[in-house]
Amino acid sequence: MSITEKILCSKSHEYLLDNENGTYTVGLTDYAIEQLGDIVFVELPEVGTEFKKNETFATIESVKAASEIYMPIGGKILEINESVVETPEILNEDTYEKGWLVKIEATGDDAEMKDLMEYEDYKEELA
Secondary structure, three states, X not given: OOHXXXXXXXXXXXXXXXXXXXXXXXXXXXXXXXXXXXXXXXXXXXXXOEEOOOOEEEEEEEOOOEEEEEOOOOEEEEEEOHHHHHOOOHHHHOOOOOOOOEXXXXXOOHHHHOOOEEHHHHHHHHO
């Protein structure tokens, strides 16, 4: 099973992967990376910071633009991907396996996930 079969996507192009241990991995979809172009800078939050659903938790700059990245569900930051901060182009090479942004513990309820889409539906909405 590929990772795109397991993720949920937001309308603002973040993805959420259930790690099946009460934690989630958050990153940017391949479509978002494609639109941004070559990533040159990533700023991630401190471990332990809590964010509400749709709050800005990260900033990414590409050769084209700077973008704010939004939390797809409420969560507390458990881990950040230092590799992406040090080598932002990882996002262009492999946004799902190596280019994840943060790992979180959900702080909201399951209702926060109702507006997230499975990857296939997300791709259809983009078409």
